[in-house]
Amino acid sequence: MPALQPHKIRTLIVDDEPLAREGLRQMLATEGDIEIVGDCGDGFAAIVASETRRPDLMFLDVQMPELDGFEVVAALKPDPLPVVVFVTAYDQYALRAFDAHAVDYLLKPVDPARFQTALARARASLQLHQLNGNLMALLQELREQRKPAARFLVRTAGRVVLVRAEEIDWISAEGDYVCLHVQKQKHLLRETLNTVEQQLDPTQFVRIHRSVIVNLDRVKELELLSHGDGVLLLKEGARLTLSRNYRPRFAALFNNRP
Amino acid sequence: MDTEQNHSPAPHQPLRLDWRIVLLGWTLFGLFMAGQAYFVSVRFGRGMAWSLALLSEMLYAYLWAALTPLVVWLGRRYRLERQHLAGRLALHVPASLLFAMLHKAIYGIAILHIRAQASGNPVTGEAFFQQVMTFLDYGVLLYWMIISIDYAVDYYRRYQEKALRAAQLETQLAHAQLQALKMQLQPHFLFNTLNAISVLIQKDPELARHTLGRLSDLLRTTLDSGGVQFVTLGAELAFLDRYLQIERTRFGDRLQVEMEIAAETTAALIPNLILQPLVENAIRHGVSGQRGPAILKISAQRHNGNLHLEVRDNGRGLPPAFDPAGQTGIGLRNTRGRLEQLYGRDYRLTLATAEAGGTIVTLDIPYRV
Numbered sequence: 348m349p350a351l352q353p354h355k356i357r358t359l360i361v362d363d364e365p366l367a368r369e370g371l372r373q374m375l376a377t378e379g380d381i382e383i384v385g386d387c388g389d390g391f392a393a394i395v396a397s398e399t400r401r402p403d404l405m406f407l408d409v410q411m412p413e414l415d416g417f418e419v420v421a422a423l424k425p426d427p428l429p430v431v432v433f434v435t436a437y438d439q440y441a442l443r444a445f446d447a448h449a450v451d452y453l454l455k456p457v458d459p460a461r462f463q464t465a466l467a468r469a470r471a472s473l474q475l476h477q478l479n480g481n482l483m484a485l486l487q488e489l490r491e492q493r494k495p496a497a498r499f500l501v502r503t504a505g506r507v508v509l510v511r512a513e514e515i516d517w518i519s520a521e522g523d524y525v526c527l528h529v530q531k532q533k534h535l536l537r538e539t540l541n542t543v544e545q546q547l548d549p550t551q552f553v554r555i556h557r558s559v560i561v562n563l564d565r566v567k568e569l570e571l572l573s574h575g576d577g578v579l580l581l582k583e584g585a586r587l588t589l590s591r592n593y594r595p596r597f598a599a600l601f602n603n604r605p
Numbered sequence: 606m607d608t609e610q611n612h613s614p615a616p617h618q619p620l621r622l623d624w625r626i627v628l629l630g631w632t633l634f635g636l637f638m639a640g641q642a643y644f645v646s647v648r649f650g651r652g653m654a655w656s657l658a659l660l661s662e663m664l665y666a667y668l669w670a671a672l673t674p675l676v677v678w679l680g681r682r683y684r685l686e687r688q689h690l691a692g693r694l695a696l697h698v699p700a701s702l703l704f705a706m707l708h709k710a711i712y713g714i715a716i717l718h719i720r721a722q723a724s725g726n727p728v729t730g731e732a733f734f735q736q737v738m739t740f741l742d743y744g745v746l747l748y749w750m751i752i753s754i755d756y757a758v759d760y761y762r763r764y765q766e767k768a769l770r771a772a773q774l775e776t777q778l779a780h781a782q783l784q785a786l787k788m789q790l791q792p793h794f795l796f797n798t799l800n801a802i803s804v805l806i807q808k809d810p811e812l813a814r815h816t817l818g819r820l821s822d823l824l825r826t827t828l829d830s831g832g833v834q835f836v837t838l839g840a841e842l843a844f845l846d847r848y849l850q851i852e853r854t855r856f857g858d859r860l861q862v863e864m865e866i867a868a869e870t871t872a873a874l875i876p877n878l879i880l881q882p883l884v885e886n887a888i889r890h891g892v893s894g895q896r897g898p899a900i901l902k903i904s905a906q907r908h909n910g911n912l913h914l915e916v917r918d919n920g921r922g923l924p925p926a927f928d929p930a931g932q933t934g935i936g937l938r939n940t941r942g943r944l945e946q947l948y949g950r951d952y953r954l955t956l957a958t959a960e961a962g963g964t965i966v967t968l969d970i971p972y973r974v
Binding site: 363364365366367369370373388410436437454455456457 | 792793795796797799800801802803804805807808854855856857858859
């Protein structure tokens, strides 16, 4: 009689240490209403899994290589967000933030009684469909406090790629998207050129046109044209227009460089 | 990217001698001698004028003051050392006589002229000769006194430098211990390890007990190693092995460790806890920074009288802007400082990005057992 069967809570486990994942599995194994839909060893896999397996609940390690728990949550699509229980070994700053925003978390080693409390809370918030208002507030605070090194998460078919700012040759605006040019490869991001520009180091990335930002380290030659515009030749071969409106700022930056 | 420790001592060191001290010393000497001469002449009823006593004795003293840098230079250039004592004595004995005569000759000319002016009698060769020869042995004594004082000051300075260096070494060792302790007590390491153990208690009680044992060993070794500067490579590797066993338990297949240790090198002495921060760095930057299986290689070889150690990871390598000279990491700076204190110029610590990717840290130190 599958119709009478209550909907199970689809649960995703994310931790970079296999034993830690197993520990959570052990504790969840005896819970009849929990269905584990996957476990992930890193943040990238977690983002992909959250989209393909649509979990209701996520146990998420905070400290992971390359992409930490906060960055994972920031990259999740809010349709709707799963209930997130953070798991952390030690991070005083994060604990204060969790407390302030009443977001649930577990400390390692995970205490079974405390685990039950977290699970009960998760069940309650799932039943009430009262999701994660606090989580968004927490993310906002984290985003302001922890200025991460500029890097971008790019989604391609079934994959999430991390592009570091220093790898980018140049950036162009393309309709509703921004295109990151990385050595002949193009990565599309659903953002505006202005928001991307704000995340970049202004001494390395310079706006040279209404719709183009260039990485100064990649510039090989500058050719000045008679009517005030210029042409920048990049090391990897691209030719970009330096608009006369942006030329003074560009020149000022170069004068300051050794 | 490759750094080396380069120190070249200045080929021509200026004579390190404080002329103010020299002048002060000889002034005190001159005043004392003048006082003595005056006192003796009064006692024996010859009634020497105080001004004359002062003039002649100060002249005597300041002439020696002028000669002092030369004597000090000779003394330092041809040090009286046990291995060539005879040769050096053969130089210094005639030199002392020569300096005494030179001093008395200049002094004699000057003092005789002063006296001649006072008395009106002409200066005779005989008087000059007598003036040079009297108390010549006293001049020889002063020559040796200058050299003795210079040596004494030098010994004192060296003693102080040695004491200072010992204190610095002590501090650096304490710092290394603190770092090692921090690595184990690093909350992230400690709590994740405890979490792993708590999972293993149910899954694999044997491995849980084993891991708990390793963690305890690790803490104990660090707490017990107080004040030991050198340990054998074997002991240091055993310490590292416990740490790596725990990391392997935590990370499973994600961490592979390969050791290539030439059998003879395990008896070699290395500075206590010198490898630990290098391995910790490799794990932190090389291993944790990537998703695939991480490979850590530790090797030791004997090479041209040196012990050659290498820690290699397959991580992302050094950042492009990495400045190997201006090491920012406190751990690495401390490592360099300790090596410099212990080996002077006889060590080499390099960091480089491997062609195949990852970072290679190499350390060459004199091979000692």
